[in-house]
Amino acid sequence: MRVMLKIKRFNPERDREPYWAEYEVEVEPVDRVLDALEYVKWHLDGTLTFRRSCAHGICGSDAMLINGRNRLACKVLVKELGARITVEPLRGFPVIKDLVVDMESFFAKYRAIKPYLINDEPPPETERRQSPEERARFDDTTKCILCAACTTSCPSFWANGEYIGPAAIVNAHRFIFDSRDRGGAERLAILNARMGVWRCRTIFNCVEACPRGIDVTRAIAEVKRALLFSSL
Amino acid sequence: MTTFHRYDAVIVGAGGAGLRAALEVARVTPRVAVVSKLYPIRSHTGTAQGGIGAALGNMEEDHWEWHMFDTVKGSDYLADQDAVEIMCQEAITCVYELEHWGLPFDRTPDGKIAQRRFGGHTRNFGEAPVRRACHAADRTGHMILQTLYQQCIKHEVTFFNEFHVVDLLLEDNVCRGIVALSLADGELHVFHAKAVLFATGGFGRMYKVTSNARSLTGDGVAIALRRGIPLEDMEFFQFHPTGIYKLGILISEAARGEGGILRNRQGERFMERYAPTLLDLAPRDIISRCMYTEIREGRGIDGKDYLHLDLTHLGREVIEKKLPDITDFARTYLGIDPVREPIPVQPTAHYAMGGIPTDVRGRVIRDEQNTPVLGFYAAGECACVSVHGANRLGTNSLVDILVFGKLAGRDMGEYIRGADFAPLPKDADGPAREECERLLTSNGSESIARLREILQREMMDKASVFRTQEGLEAMLTTLKELKDRYRRVRLQDKGKIFNTDLQEALELGYLLDLAEVTVVSALARRESRGAHYREDFPKRNDAEWLKHTLAYRLNGEFELRYKPVVITRFQPVERKY
Numbered sequence: 001m002r003v004m005l006k007i008k009r010f011n012p013e014r015d016r017e018p019y020w021a022e023y024e025v026e027v028e029p030v031d032r033v034l035d036a037l038e039y040v041k042w043h044l045d046g047t048l049t050f051r052r053s054c055a056h057g058i059c060g061s062d063a064m065l066i067n068g069r070n071r072l073a074c075k076v077l078v079k080e081l082g083a084r085i086t087v088e089p090l091r092g093f094p095v096i097k098d099l100v101v102d103m104e105s106f107f108a109k110y111r112a113i114k115p116y117l118i119n120d121e122p123p124p125e126t127e128r129r130q131s132p133e134e135r136a137r138f139d140d141t142t143k144c145i146l147c148a149a150c151t152t153s154c155p156s157f158w159a160n161g162e163y164i165g166p167a168a169i170v171n172a173h174r175f176i177f178d179s180r181d182r183g184g185a186e187r188l189a190i191l192n193a194r195m196g197v198w199r200c201r202t203i204f205n206c207v208e209a210c211p212r213g214i215d216v217t218r219a220i221a222e223v224k225r226a227l228l229f230s231s232l
Numbered sequence: 233m234t235t236f237h238r239y240d241a242v243i244v245g246a247g248g249a250g251l252r253a254a255l256e257v258a259r260v261t262p263r264v265a266v267v268s269k270l271y272p273i274r275s276h277t278g279t280a281q282g283g284i285g286a287a288l289g290n291m292e293e294d295h296w297e298w299h300m301f302d303t304v305k306g307s308d309y310l311a312d313q314d315a316v317e318i319m320c321q322e323a324i325t326c327v328y329e330l331e332h333w334g335l336p337f338d339r340t341p342d343g344k345i346a347q348r349r350f351g352g353h354t355r356n357f358g359e360a361p362v363r364r365a366c367h368a369a370d371r372t373g374h375m376i377l378q379t380l381y382q383q384c385i386k387h388e389v390t391f392f393n394e395f396h397v398v399d400l401l402l403e404d405n406v407c408r409g410i411v412a413l414s415l416a417d418g419e420l421h422v423f424h425a426k427a428v429l430f431a432t433g434g435f436g437r438m439y440k441v442t443s444n445a446r447s448l449t450g451d452g453v454a455i456a457l458r459r460g461i462p463l464e465d466m467e468f469f470q471f472h473p474t475g476i477y478k479l480g481i482l483i484s485e486a487a488r489g490e491g492g493i494l495r496n497r498q499g500e501r502f503m504e505r506y507a508p509t510l511l512d513l514a515p516r517d518i519i520s521r522c523m524y525t526e527i528r529e530g531r532g533i534d535g536k537d538y539l540h541l542d543l544t545h546l547g548r549e550v551i552e553k554k555l556p557d558i559t560d561f562a563r564t565y566l567g568i569d570p571v572r573e574p575i576p577v578q579p580t581a582h583y584a585m586g587g588i589p590t591d592v593r594g595r596v597i598r599d600e601q602n603t604p605v606l607g608f609y610a611a612g613e614c615a616c617v618s619v620h621g622a623n624r625l626g627t628n629s630l631v632d633i634l635v636f637g638k639l640a641g642r643d644m645g646e647y648i649r650g651a652d653f654a655p656l657p658k659d660a661d662g663p664a665r666e667e668c669e670r671l672l673t674s675n676g677s678e679s680i681a682r683l684r685e686i687l688q689r690e691m692m693d694k695a696s697v698f699r700t701q702e703g704l705e706a707m708l709t710t711l712k713e714l715k716d717r718y719r720r721v722r723l724q725d726k727g728k729i730f731n732t733d734l735q736e737a738l739e740l741g742y743l744l745d746l747a748e749v750t751v752v753s754a755l756a757r758r759e760s761r762g763a764h765y766r767e768d769f770p771k772r773n774d775a776e777w778l779k780h781t782l783a784y785r786l787n788g789e790f791e792l793r794y795k796p797v798v799i800t801r802f803q804p805v806e807r808k809y
Contacts (some may be wrong), residue, residue, distance in 0.1 A: 013727045030565070042681030046724030046733040051271075053445040056481045056561060058374060059274040075564060096416060097730040103271060116382035117334025127331040128286075129343030135336060142336050142368070142375065146273055180334065213560075 001029055003078060005036055007048065008088040010095050013142075018095070029079035033066055037099075050099035057211055060147030061117025062106060063090055064099050070149040070209040090152040092161055106148050109164050113172040113190055134179040141174040141219050143212040146220040150206035150216050156199045164191065165217045166206040168219065173219040176226060188227055197223050234420045234661045239265040239390075240426040240648045242410055244397045244452055247275035248373075249612025249631035249640075250431030251380035253594075256641025258308030261648060266389060267412050267423065268769045269396040269735075273381050276433055276445045277633065280373020281557060282486030283350060283365025283402040284634075285627035286323040287759040289312040291363045296320040298355060299364060300687065301802060303628060306352040306771065307621025308762035308795055309804035310465070310780070313594050315617045317800065319628075326442045326634040327366050335379040337368050348554075349489040350517040352625040358809075361489075361513050365627045370484050370557045376630060382596055395421065395734055397432065397451055399664040400459045400608075405598070406654045407608035409803040411664040412482070415735065420661045420668075426648040429609040429640055430456065430588060430596075431633075436469075438743045438750070439581035439696065440688040441476055442484040450702060452614045452744035456588045457749065461605065462793070464616040465586035466746070467754035467764045470624055471697050473519040475580025477538040479565055482582070483575060485556045485626040487543060488512040490554055495540045495574065496531035512807045517623040517763045524697050534575060540574035547571075579697055583624055585763065586753070594640020600782060600795035607654070609645065611640040618780065621797075622762020648767040671737045676720025680737050683714055683721070687740075687747060695751050700767050704755040711748050716769045718744060721776045745785075753781045774804050 005025050010018040023040045034052055039050045050073070052062040057075040064073055066086040067081055078085070093101035119128075144167060151157050151165035172191055175186040191197040198218060206216040240261040243250045246268035257264045268275070287294040297322040304311055331337060331345060346361040355362035365775040366376040369400050384391075392412070398420075399411035411423045435450025436442035457463055473494070474483040488494070496502050506522045507514035527537050543551055548571045551559055555570075562575050563569045588596050588610040595604040596615075612633045621633055690710050694703035718741060724735035759773035760766050779794040 011727065011729070013729055030567075032565075041732075042679075046680075048729070049725075049730050049732050050329060053274050053447045054276065054279050055446060056279070056479075057564070058279045058557075059270075059276075059445065061270070061274050077564070100730050102416075107272070113384050114386075116386040117332075123328075123332040126328055127337070127343075127345050128341055131340045131343050132341065134343075135339045138336070139369075141377075143371070145278070145374070175334070178334065178336070 001078070002026055002083065003036065004084050005040060006086045009098050011047065027078050029077070031078050033076050033078060033085060033087070034062055034073040035055050036078060037087070049097045058145060060145035063147040063149045064088065065090060070153040072147060072149070072211045073197050075211050083207070090148055092152045092157055103148060106151060106167070109168040110146060110171055112164070113168050113187055113216060114183055115171045115175065117175065117178065117181050119180055120182070120185065128180050130179055138177040140176050140214050141170045143214050144174070145212060146168050149209040149211055149212060153205040153209035155205065156201055156204055160199065161196070163194045164196055164229065166200070166220060169197055169220050169223055172215055173223055176223065188230065192225060192227055197227065234422055236422045236424060237265070238653070239263045240425065241427045241429070241644050242267060242423045243429045243431060244410060245275070245433060245612070246272055246391065246611060247431060247433055248277035248376055248380060248630065249637035250429065251384055252634050252637030253429050253431060253611055253641035253644065254389050255380065255383050255387060256638050257645050257713055260645035261389070263390060265392060265423065266394045267397060267410065269394060271393050272391060273377055274783045275377060276448055278374045278377040279445065279482070280376070280630055281370040281393050281482065281484035283348060283367035283372050283627050284327060284630035285350065285364045285625070286327040286355060286366055286631065287320065287364060288324060288327065288366065289348065291347050292341055292355070293543035294355065294362055294364055296324065298357060298362065299323065299353070301357045302353050303619065303625055304802045305358070305807060306623055306625040308623055308807060309778065310532055310618070310621030312618050312798035313802060315619045317597050318320050318592055319619045322635040323631045325466070326631070326638065330376060330379055333379050334382050335368065335375050336605060337366055343697065346675045348486060349513060350626040351485050351488065351513045352510070353627070353700070358402055358561045361510060365486070365489065369597060370486055372553050373630065376709045382788060391611065396738070397455065397704055398738065400428070400455050400666065401657055401660055402459045402605070402608065406606045408656055411661050413668065418731055421564055422656065422660045422665055424653060424656050426631060426651045426653055427607040427609060427644045429594070429611060429644060430614055430616045431610070431612045431637065434584040434613040436581045436584070437748045438687060438691050440692040441475060441478070441480040441578065443472055443480050443583035449739035450608070450742050450746045451739065453587050454745045457745060457785055459712040460796045461588060461596060462784045463749050465618060466749045466783055467757050468585035468622045468762055469581065469750060470583040470585060470763045471520040471579040472516055473523055473576040473579050474580035475562050475747060476561065476565060477578050478578035481561055481565060481579040482580065483541060483561070483577060484555070487541060487555055487558060490550055491546050492521070492543045495542050496526045497533050498531060500532070502526050510594070510809040514614035515623055515625060518809065520697050523579055523764060538576045538578040541568045541577045542574040544572060544574065572755065581696065583629060584613055585616070585622065586621045587614045590615045590617055591654060592617065592639065593643040594636055595643060600793050607651065609640045609644055610670065611636045622764060668734060671723060671734055672726055674721055674723070678717045678721045678723050680721055680740050683717055684740050684743070685712070687714055687743060691747055695754060698765055698767055699754055701755065705750050707751045708755070711744065711751065715744055749783045753783050753792065756792050757781065778804060
């Protein structure tokens, strides 16, 4: 099938403003949007710039705005989108070039919530025991690949880029509800700050955007509840 | 403008091996930097699915000696047994370490780390499959990568993200650092170091159908070769039996570990004819070959070149709970629900058993006497210890990156305490700058994408699961042509900022070099062993070929030397499953 791929381009060495470029591409219906982008780069315009690596939804490199929604280019098939496909960089980050954005602020927020197991008790010689139920408690939030699709689809984040954002909260949740962790209170204190979890207005965009199917809003709600009824 | 940095240790690659090594070096010095061409946690370790092997014995009796035996047998007796022994012992410590760092393994009812079956892993020296693979659903690699990165954050390891290594600074057998290209602004950076570790991963991108990420172009391996380091056992490249048809996206061996069955067009469980004891859990080289045989004999599905992986008898509960990611892959990319329909699969290029030769301390060696290069280390898929020999068992790559990442990091720590900074070579960034300039200003007419397509298609055809002298010789001719054309490429992007056109050109150069070593090594080895199967020499020949290949490239010509396999506990015998 033939699709018209409309891509928001910007090369700071050449352009003053972003502009739209259109490419007509012949694709198979089961091709990914990534395949179409690579076709453009490899056969039509070598200057087109985007990130990608694993190409099957695990590494999180190719999150972008596709037909107005945040998605991984490697996880959406052309046939789901129809004959006109528009592609833009994620919103809310500085654009480095074309679809490549600067994610440093995003990772800084991830690092800020202390995303590592905190437990100073000397570990046993073998594993720390954890029941399957305790393990299941935080399973959903271990799936996060830090692609930033959720955070950059969040109106609260658009309104204020200082908001710590759903991805960081998801990763805090992953440790707060891990029975082996002792750092829950420290993390909750960070999330209780002005740019923390209370900026979430429960808009659910994050849930729709998450390519890993994480129930992000639920995780955020659980963190809010832990703050309100702190019994950790 | 070139920027200069100075670190006690520089680690190239932020996958499992690189991060594990960084954590170990960080115990000794805060001046350790990780240089990676991707953003953190984008590395390919994250795509590992099914599990990490360690003889914890949590669900049934197990011993590291059994793990060792399986690994040696799986390797078709080409693995060095001293290294395998260390790996299988240390695997247990490394898994507990990960657990203590917070890795969310799946659990047994009594709270221990859960384990499942995997190809080639058996109890009591080959009797029957054993549950040895520790797992976190089918996201084990993702969890390992995240856990290691989390620990690096905790220990404040310095990262240079999206810095693409382009040269290794090596003089008089002493490593002095690296040169990297910063993608964001296109500038070169020289990292002056007492010690350098390459953990740059594999190079499956030289094949058309591959499970490997776009980024797996063997940069470190090719750079080492260009700097005079030999490459070991490059003829052994593993094809994983179950890649999604045409796409190569991996369907984890855990699917068969949980009971999945391979079937041909007649619905027959064909592995019964080839490996009656282990069936669908025989090692990967054997199953891949059997699948090709089935397809060649006309028993592919609909007469095409794929077969079925049947999970339908496992039930929704098992499939969705234990294999959620691969279920999602089948639904997303094929529109198939594995609960009700079989998955179309074909062997896919997966793992390089060969690479930069190292000793068990991760030190790169430069000859058949195992002489180390001072200050130069390698670990993970880019390295060849050798623990995988001619064929790697499933789960053992995760074991390898942790164990030898750790041991290499430990040795680096000791080395940098006793060593000084060797002076940088004059014009340290000169060769790298010249190469980038040449590619950027070349006015030829050849396209990188076109050359890469030919390389991948021809390698798939002539140097994959089945090989012949004729095919390999034709491949060498093709490679000479491709390398010639590569000198006349033309890039469309001439800019400095995030020039992925330039990056892909550099990567193609690496792939061409590595394909050449693979073919030269394969042509010389006139026997069949593990993943290297020569139709014209279908038998293993221990009398002449029980040895490791070391391929040198000197002034454009190849020289092959050989070194003996270390055999300690297990004498080579014919492999039967």
